[in-house]
Structures are given as structure tokens and as C-alpha cells.
Amino acid sequence: MRIESVGDSFAHEVHDLPLWGSVSDSDAADIRDAYRQYGVLVFRRQSLSEKELLAFGKMIGKPALYAETDWQSAFPEVIILSNMRDQSGDMLGGLANKALSWHTDQSYYAKPVTGCFLYGVELPEEGGGTSWSNLFHAYETLPADLTKAVDGAVGTFSFASRVGSNPVKDDNHDRAKRIAETPDIKHPLVNIEPGSGRKALYIDPNTVTGIDGLPQDEADDLLNRLLEHATQPNNVYDHNWGPGDLVLWDNATVLHKREGFPNECNRLVKRMIINLDPTRHIIPPVLK
Numbered sequence: 001m002r003i004e005s006v007g008d009s010f011a012h013e014v015h016d017l018p019l020w021g022s023v024s025d026s027d028a029a030d031i032r033d034a035y036r037q038y039g040v041l042v043f044r045r046q047s048l049s050e051k052e053l054l055a056f057g058k059m060i061g062k063p064a065l066y067a068e069t070d071w072q073s074a075f076p077e078v079i080i081l082s083n084m085r086d087q088s089g090d091m092l093g094g095l096a097n098k099a100l101s102w103h104t105d106q107s108y109y110a111k112p113v114t115g116c117f118l119y120g121v122e123l124p125e126e127g128g129g130t131s132w133s134n135l136f137h138a139y140e141t142l143p144a145d146l147t148k149a150v151d152g153a154v155g156t157f158s159f160a161s162r163v164g165s166n167p168v169k170d171d172n173h174d175r176a177k178r179i180a181e182t183p184d185i186k187h188p189l190v191n192i193e194p195g196s197g198r199k200a201l202y203i204d205p206n207t208v209t210g211i212d213g214l215p216q217d218e219a220d221d222l223l224n225r226l227l228e229h230a231t232q233p234n235n236v237y238d239h240n241w242g243p244g245d246l247v248l249w250d251n252a253t254v255l256h257k258r259e260g261f262p263n264e265c266n267r268l269v270k271r272m273i274i275n276l277d278p279t280r281h282i283i284p285p286v287l288k
Contacts, residue, residue, distance in 0.1 A: 010039065017031075082096075124265030130258050133255045135252075136200045156210045
């Protein structure tokens, strides 16, 4: 097994490790260490059943159930994201083919499940790429005035705001149920990784509605400047999907987005969320 940077990006690819086989304890430990360090790991050309996807999730942490139960596959921890339909005409999973702007999953929860992976099964010929940006590096390279502004800052995170800014109704979300289950909460905009002391930004465009102690216009300006800084091209990894690609990332330390793709193209990927070890990974705390 080799773990190497993908091009000049922060993301790393794990080579020569078939995940359908038996992964040694030492290789599993190396993968967990690399995941913690880099935030995004890429495994290409994997041929994995859902049982094997679940085993991989258990190697990383504790797989969790996603809120949208209609998206579940044969194993409830595995969900489907797709624009395809079954023989009855019902959607397979959710999110369809729309573009998704920069965001981080679960930020509107009091206890976010921060581990996540996508596994590509059927990919569109055009579009559908996914990008990630590194929030450790973004914090480390902040100008002094932004560091001063964001250290100690507390944001309000709102699922209602996220869905309100994204009016598409055909992506198989139960919006009313999700809003009722996730009242607005507060998280720090900078978190510290246990053990290493590394600091990472924690921002979520369209979900952070304000910053404690700042007028709305100043909060909006600060959040826009942080997003612009975090998503500079030299801090972004762009992934062009191939069948069997599995990409693992940490939602507490990276942002991600997805390109849209044409209606006539099919896409089906499988996804899992994973509770990570709070002694090794950032789990954003909820604040009063």
C-alpha cells in the first residue's frame, strides 16, 4: 500500500489496496492516520458490495443512519444519491442532478456526524464532479485581520436557511420533517483538533445565518471573505469520478461542492456517514 498526494493537492490517494480483500491492522491504522492528517482520501477502481462498504465504514469509525430513510439501500447505513428511478417511477435515493454549492454536511446538528464517503457506481458522461477545500490550510493561511476576527467567533447554523436558499423541490427531501428535527444551533467558527492542536475553520455557506455580536452586514462580509479565502484554487481538490472510486472525507475539516449534470445522464453513488473518534478528530461542539 502507498499513500501519495493527488497531484499537488492536499488530497491523498491510497494505492494498491483492494478494499474487498482483508485489510491488515497496520494498513487500517495507516489509513486512519492519513485520513486524520489530510482530510480527503481517494481509493480508485474498487469493486465493493454494500456489505464491504459497511465493513470499510466500521474500519474508519462507527457508521450512522442518515435522516432521509427513503434513501436507504439494502443495508440501512448505506444510502443512495441518484437522479435515476425504479420500475415504479419512484426516485432512487436523493439529490437528483442539481449542482450543490460549497457546504459541509451535518453542520446544522448539535452533534454532527463528520465522517463521510461516496462510492461511485454509475457516473454521468458530463458533469457531476466533486470538489473539496481544506479548512486546516485555510485557517493557517488567513491574513492577520481575518484570524483576529474569526478566533473565538460563534456562528448560528440553520438547516431552514440551507433549504430556503435551495428551492429545488424534486430531490426527494422531506424538508418539513428535517426542519422540525433540526432547530438552529451554534458552533464555533474555529475548532481545534484533539492531540495535534491544529486549528480548522468551520464555515458553511447558506447554513451560517449570523455571527454572535456582529451586525448582519458585518457577519455576511466576514463569512464571504472566509469562503473566498478557503476556496482559492490552490486549496481545492477537484475529483473527476470513475466507476469504483471511493472518496472519504472529514466534514469538520473540509468543504465540498458538486457540479450539476444533464437530465439525460445517469448517476448513482452510494454514501455513508460515520461517527469518528472524538479523541482524534474534531467534533464541532454545540454552544449556548
